[in-house]
Amino acid sequence: MISLEGTELAKVRLDSAGKGVLEVEVNEPVFTYINNGKNMAASLLIAPGDDCEILAAEPGAGFPLHFAGDGAAVNQALNECQQLRSAFDKWNGTYSFQLEGNVFLQARDSLQKSYDQLIGKLKVSNDVTAEKLDLLKRHAAMHIIFYQYNFALGKDSSEIPQSVWHVVNQFPVDTIALKAGIFDYGMIASFYYNNKINNAIYEENNGLDEDTLQANFPLLVEEKIKAAHYPKIIENFLRVKSAHIQIGWSGLTPELRKLTKKLEQEISSAGAKSVIREDVARWEKLGPGKPAPDFSGMTPDSKRLALSDLRGKVVYVDVWATWCGPCVGAFPDSRKLQAKFKGNNRIAFLYVSIDRDTLAWQKMVVSGKVPAGHHMLNGPDEAGSVWNLYHLRGVPHYLLIDDLGRMVATHAPHPSASHTAEELQSLLAAAVARSENQPRMRRIKGMPATAKNSAW
16 A cells, blocks of 8 residues: 555466465455456455355356355456446546546546446345445545546646545545555555645745755655644555655655654554565665666667676766656756766766657657767666666656766766766766776786786
8 A cells, every 4th residue: 555566465376177266364354456467357355254256257248257255246346346447537538637627527426426326236235244335335435536636637726626626635534445455545645645745845845945855855744744633544654655755756865764764663564664674675775885787778779788888987877768858858958067078988978768669769869859978778668677777766867876887876966956067076086096096017027917927
């Protein structure tokens, strides 16, 4: 619910008849997901003591799977709700988040009515416990809330109907939804942090300079969450969720490192602590002085280039994409930065595109719109991509690596920042000093430099 990553509860290899048994230990009802990695997937609501079956549906059935045993009717309804959800992603051929306000209200109300009708049929079933029926209602309710959050994302308040604005302007307090693992609740928390907590802090502190604001940002987030007086379980969930998102965007800054230690002491949830510990461990591997993970890609002339090929140089890495307006908009600043180091062969400017469209990338590089330097295409889908190795969340993104191939910064300053050139100059000075202090081979007269008794 914090990282929104799956936790594997169990897996099984099916026998020759296509059958298998999964035993899962749960202490309370929880929403889960099962798939075979190919063409079969289903959502499940399971509770302690349940014995349920998942079977292939009869030919022509609306859903490819059929459920039997404990909770069969609920799980059938749950997956029909998922189908409804997919159907309402578009309304009359238009994505829901692109609709005009009054049209979106029609789509939302129609989706709510469809959920109510589907869940209403379960009330007459002997198979449905009151607890599971309540959880299914909460599951549908959270999707309706998320549906509205997704619509409001990025819109001006004047474009958002009043009833939607009222929903998205507050965080829904539901401890049961949190404990039951309703995925939409975790998504709502992410949206709420990014669009309400994060944005509000920037608006409330627009008089502060950027460096001061960033240094105080984790503390300001903590204060805002605590000021809302949520139930403790919700407060701690949002505190850890917010820290997780901040670390993802900024890396393990000194301020966030302090926050993780504080959360470790104050949070009792083992699951929440594990997420923070994983965050810390992930970013410590990329800390200053650690070896920079190597990656490679195709150059515009279809050759291979690796980061390690630039060893011996200070490397300023610009991760970008042709479709990214801010990336392209920063190129004039990149040219100015490069001009300050013209003729210095101890520094390399590496431009790494995450484009999937090779032709679009090649055209833009050849056109001269991208600054001169080293160029490579490195798509985000591979495990060894710069996107995955450095845990990127968006572009443009800048990395800084010293001449020994060690990390200096996973979140290097923007090329327009006043201290970027100073930082590069400092790294170059350190590289020169190292080079000058290295012992040099002195040839003994009459002996080849490679002889075993050559002196240093």
